[in-house]
Amino acid sequence: MTPRSWTLVLVAVFLGSVEAVARLGWVSRFNLVPASEMIRAAGELLLDAEFLREQLAPTLSTAVLAFVVASIAGFAIGCLIWRFTWLEIALDPYLTIYYAVPTFALYPLLITVFGLGMVSIAAIGILFAIVAVIVNTVAGLRTVRPVLLKVARSFRLNTRQTFLRVYLPAAFPTIFTGIQLALVYAIIGVLASEFILSTRGLGHTIAQAYNGFKVLEMYGGIVLVFAITLGIDFALGRLAGAIMKGAHAERAGRGGMLNA
C-alpha cells in the first residue's frame, strides 16, 4: 500500500471511531454526534438558500476582498521596501516579529472605531494576510540571480523593462507563495473575527449554533470550514504545481532555442 492509501485508512479509522463512540452513546449527544450526521448537516447547510445568501456569501466575499487588498497593497509595499534601503532598515525588525503578535487583539479596537460589520472583519483579514505578501515580495526580488541582471544590462533594458521582464518573472514563484499564504490567512482572519463577534457569516453560524445548543448545526458548520479550506488548499497546490511546471518548461524551451 502507498503512504496515501494509509493516510486514507487512518482518516477512515478516525471517522469510524467518532461514529462508533457517538452511536454507542459513550459520549452524550450534546457533545458529539456521529460523523455521518455531521456530514449530512453540512450538506443541509449547503442546500439551504438562506444560509448560502446570508451567511456563506458574506464570509467568502469578505475573504476575497481582504485577499485582493492584501495582495495588491502587500506587493506594492514589498516593492517599496526592496527599492528603498532606509525603509527596509526601518521596517525589518517589525516584519520579522509581526506574526508573533495576535492580530485578533486589534479586533475590539476596530469594532469601536469602525463598528461591528464588514469593515472591521475585512480589516482583520487584510492585517493578517498582508505581511506574508510583503515579506515574500521582498525576498523574491532580493534573491534574483545576478546573472539575469547582467543579461538585462547587456540588452540595455531600461529600469522599467528590467523590472517587468527580469525582476518580476524571476521573483514570481516566491511572490506567489506569499499570495497563496495570503488567501489562507485572509480566510482564517475573516472566519475567526466572525466567530469572535459578528452579526453574520459562517464563523458566526458556528458560534451561534454553539451558544444555542444546536450541536448538529455547529458540527455541520465546522465540516464546511474544513471542506472549504481543504478545497482551496488543494486547488492552490495544483495551481502552484502548474505554474512552476510552466516556468520550468519555458526555461527549458528557451534553453533548447539557444542550443539550436
Added chain:
Amino acid sequence: MLQAALPVFGLVAWQVLHATTGREELSSPAAAFLSLVQSLGNPRFVDSVVFSLKGLGLAFLLSTVAGTVMGVSLGLAPAWARALSPVLFSLYGIPKITLYPIFLLFFGIDLTSRVAFAAFHGVFPMLLIVMRGTLGIQPVYLKVARAYRLSWWQRFWKIVVPAIVPSLVVALRISFSLTFIGLVVAELFSSYAGLGHELMRSMSFFDTGQIFALIFLIMVIAVVPTGVFRMWERRLKNPALEAVESVGR
C-alpha cells in the same frame, strides 16, 4: 535609529488624528498611557493578566511536551510519519478557532478548555518541525543507539534531542506564538477573566484607552519570549560561539 521611526510615526499620526477628528473612540497616546498606568494599579486588571499568563504557561508547557514526544515518535517511525503528514499539514492550515466550541463542549468553560485549545492551537509547528528534524538525523546515530541497546527514553534524551536542538528552538518560538494567539482568541470568544475578556469588556464600555493598554500588554507578552528564542537561535547558528561553549564544557 531608523528602527524607532515606525513607533514614533505611529504615535504622531495617532495624536494628529485625535486632535483633528476629535473622535472620542480614538483616544490619544497620553490617555492610553495613563490608562495603562492606572490599570496596572487595579487588582482586578492585574488578576486578569496573571490569569492569562497562567493559562499561557500551562498551554505552552503542554504543547511543547506533547509536540516533542509526538514529533520524535513519528520521526522514529517513518512509515507512520508518511501516512500522517498530510493530515497534520492540513490541520495546521485550517482556521482552528472554529474548533474551539468542541473544546468548550468537552472541557466546560473554565481554564481547562482554554488551556487545552491553546495547546492544540500551538502544537502543530512543534510536532511537524520536531518530526522533520528527527527524520533528518543521520542513520548512524540511531545505529549506535541500537548497538548500545538504549531504551526509548535513553534514545530520546541522549541521541535525538541533542541532534535536533536547532530545529527544536525554532519550533519553540513558532509554537509559543501560536499558543498565545490561540489563548487570546479563545478568551475573546468566551471567558470570565483574562486579557481577551478584558478587551471585550473595555470594548462594550467604549473604553479605548484601556483597549490600547491591553493591546500594548499583549504585544509585550508576545514579543519578549519571541526575542529570547531568536537570540537563542542566533547563538546556535554561530559556530564560533558554539566552539567557545564546547571548550567551556
